Every structure is written in structure tokens, then in C-alpha cells.
Amino acid sequence: MRVSLSDFRDRLEDCLEARGAQEITLDRAAAMVQWAERLHRCGIRFLAKNKSAYSQTDMTKIELLSEKDNAAFLDANGQSLAVAGIQAVEKATHKAREQGMGLAVITNVCDLVGLGQLVEDAVEDGLACFATFVVDPVSDEGQILTELYGSSRGIVGVPGAEEDLYIELYGLPVSHDAFVQGITPGNIGELVVSALTKTDKQVPGCTILVLDLPQLYPDMIKALEAGVSSVPARLFNPADQIARNQDIAEEGYQVEEGDWKAICEPEGLTVVPKDDQEA
Numbered sequence: 001m002r003v004s005l006s007d008f009r010d011r012l013e014d015c016l017e018a019r020g021a022q023e024i025t026l027d028r029a030a031a032m033v034q035w036a037e038r039l040h041r042c043g044i045r046f047l048a049k050n051k052s053a054y055s056q057t058d059m060t061k062i063e064l065l066s067e068k069d070n071a072a073f074l075d076a077n078g079q080s081l082a083v084a085g086i087q088a089v090e091k092a093t094h095k096a097r098e099q100g101m102g103l104a105v106i107t108n109v110c111d112l113v114g115l116g117q118l119v120e121d122a123v124e125d126g127l128a129c130f131a132t133f134v135v136d137p138v139s140d141e142g143q144i145l146t147e148l149y150g151s152s153r154g155i156v157g158v159p160g161a162e163e164d165l166y167i168e169l170y171g172l173p174v175s176h177d178a179f180v181q182g183i184t185p186g187n188i189g190e191l192v193v194s195a196l197t198k199t200d201k202q203v204p205g206c207t208i209l210v211l212d213l214p215q216l217y218p219d220m221i222k223a224l225e226a227g228v229s230s231v232p233a234r235l236f237n238p239a240d241q242i243a244r245n246q247d248i249a250e251e252g253y254q255v256e257e258g259d260w261k262a263i264c265e266p267e268g269l270t271v272v273p274k275d276d277q278e279a
Contacts, residue, residue, distance in 0.1 A: 004252040019055040029082035032114020048259035076109035092210040123157040128211040132176035170232035179207035
């Protein structure tokens, strides 16, 4: 079924608000679901299958475990990436502005389906961003994410003079293992190689590496475009994305009727509390 863009956004926010998303994180959570729907056509499906998604958005529960050089380690305490991601990107960006490179490592986080939205946000700010995630495939969250993406994934975004580069990696890049340990590559060449090399290690976590090195972006884009053909990866064509966005703007989203009803009908996940009904 087709759902107009405005109706999609309104009902999505209703759903997230009913789940308990705080107002301060509502826009971020909605953007993450829309990113998953726009890029992979699975945002609504994810919400319909995971009733706890985006229900934990207490910013006070995100704990800064430690900071080492240009790396920050955060414990989300089971909170949503819509909350933890905001703090992680802020810390990584601050370090990147100061030192050219900033890293944030998040543990004990849920709702990783919208990680790519954080990458897109960084690119819009003129920053390059490498992000990875690994989940426990036997967990409830892991089963959903593994079905949608595989148990691990890397996402790369680099601003370009004419077109931005956006790549998704299938399988776990070496960079994830290094990032989890707080180790950032010594040069851009190492970064490109590590991002495009698969490893069999499965260390759960989410890492976000932000770069503020605009003079190196052209060479990074060339190296990534050349290397992506030899690894399991998807290089997004900007023209295809523009066409997809235009289609959504004009025709809305194509979603499964059952999934849409699961979050929209009165007996679904957006039930108004009785106290509000009586008021």
C-alpha cells in the first residue's frame, strides 16, 4: 500500500511518541526510521516487528565510560541510538574539529537500524564519517537486524565537490575491531584498507569515526571507489537516490499493509493512554 509522505511522518511520530520517545529525541528517532525506509524499505517493518524499538530514550542514562586521546567510550545502558548517537556524534565531531579525527564507541545500545542517518548528518556538515555495528545475532534485536542487514555492517560517507560518496559494506570491516579498542588508523591509506577489508571477529558494538580533513576527501573518494569493486559492498549512485527521494515526495512510501496497520490501528502500537482519552 502507498502512504503519503506527510501521513507517513505524522503516524510515525505518533507511534514513537506512544512508545515513550522523549520530545528531545523524537525527531532523531523519526529520521532514523525514515532513513531505513528510504534506503532499505524496512523502517516500518522494523517497528512492526520490534515493539520495544525507540521506547528507551532517556538521555540521562547514557554514561561516558572514558575518553582516550581523540576517542570516547559510551555505555548506552540499553538506550536507543536515537539518544546515544547524538552524544557520540557530538563528541566525535568535537575531536575531529580539533584534531582532524574523532572516534566514539558505543556499547549496550539498541535500535541500530538507523545508524546510516548519523553518517548522512555528518556528511551534510562537511565531515567524512565511517560507522560500523555488530550485534549478538541470538538476541531479539540481533535476529531482526541480522534478517535485515546481516550481523555486521560498515557505512561510509565522504563529502564530494560535486557528489557525495556513500558506501555500505556487507560483512565486518577490520576497522571495527580497531575502533572498539580505541585505535584509529595512522593515515588515510590504512583507514581505506581497513574499511574495505572483512574480518571474522564479532565484537558487539557500534563505532562512529568522524573526519574533518577536507583536503583529503578527493583522494579518499578515489581510493574508496577503486576499492569497492573488489569487496562485498554497495556503492550508492547519487542519481538513483535523487530519483528515489523524488518518487517518495510525489507518491509516498510503499509499505506492507500489515506492518502499517500494526503501528497505526487503534489496537496497534499507538494506543492513546486512557488518561489522555478521558482528558
